[in-house]
Amino acid sequence: MAEPVTEKATVELTIDGKRVRAEQGEKILWAALAEGIAIPHLCAIKEAEPPLGTCRLCLVEVEGQGVVASCVESVREGMVVHTDGERAVALRRRAMELLLADHPLECKDCPKKGKCDFLQLSIAMKVKRPKNYRPFPREELPVDASHPRIIFDPNKCIRCGRCVWVCKERVGEVPFDFIQKGYEMRLTTFMDKPLGESDCTGCGECVEVCPVAALCFKEGG
Template sequence: MSPAPAVDIKTLTIDGKEVSARAGQTILEVARENSIAIPTLCHLDGLSDVGACRLCMVEIAGTPKLFPACVATVEEGQVVTTSSDRLKKHRRTILELLFAERNHVCSVCVANGHCELQTLGQEQGLTHIRLPYRNPKLEIDGSHERFTLDQNRCILCTRCVRVCAEVEGAHIWDVMGRGIDSMVITDLHQPWGESACTRCGKCVQVCPTGALFDKSKVGSPHPKYPEFLPALQMMREQQ
């Protein structure tokens, strides 16, 4: 019998709590294992991390820089702060930027009450938006028989892009354009209904807002179940 591989264990402090972790784990993973909440939007258990939403930024003692907890790995003796006035301020500004970027009108949104952006706004104490709303004119793609893409609600977290490429293996989603004009598209910007979509619906389940929704849920509550991902991953690994 070969001996079990040696596991390198690191100990660190997160928000004053001493915790242990395996080398290579991210700060976010370890924090959540220890019931320390760090807000996230683009991160989703079961998908690769891109570090795009910048909400999980944390402070590490000894450097003025901020680090995205979803990709920053643990180090021995690290002292991490996940919530400070500076971080809260940045998180609120980022949420303001998201709310002002496109047309997030909760009252008429299919995801109202089940939206991660909305929930985060409430959790972070966002009471008003100081920035001018950009009110862009954006399209709704209703060409798919089961689902709709509403660009007005998209926050470009790219969860749909990743789940389609990494889990479903179809990669019909990607990002087009750059900067403020970036847009998620299906295939090479063909209508969703005419794309190579496999109709699995994973993208709809992982979408944090009302950008991707099931047509049959319009007018009724539309909770989403991204928890299927880790379960699916576990089942695949066992096979």
């Protein structure tokens, strides 16, 4: 016998003055996007629970609560959200500036040229690398081309965590993870071994979700 269809409970909230209904537990970001209300976002993956919440580009203001990451915060009955609050916008812009300051902007020769989500979002947000920018003192890491299909350039990684999540949760593999903490945190392969020596099957899900060129297909891959 067919299972009875149970309707999910919904809540009503206001986003930028528009009354919106969303499923209970839905994150503000997805509720807003479903209504055509744009909020910048980069690391968010709808199925990720808990959300990754790493890029801080999706900040919004909730009345009575303050600034929250919209991909992390769930909707509530009566909630009033402002996507263009001064503080949230300033913090989003700062988060983008910091990402840009820590990313090699070698876009001319980049394999993701023309399809880089990160660059496109920075243009949409009208944020550039700060004028007084001084490069973070990072050691340049070797590019890993050991895999037959995928090239891993850790220098381009913005530490969003999307590849780690898809490999683990969608594909059931763990070729990547983060090591160290804070400023020192970096994406690496299992045991820091070349990607070609890992269990990576080369399915390419990680390449699809990488918003920069940290993970790319080899030509013809």
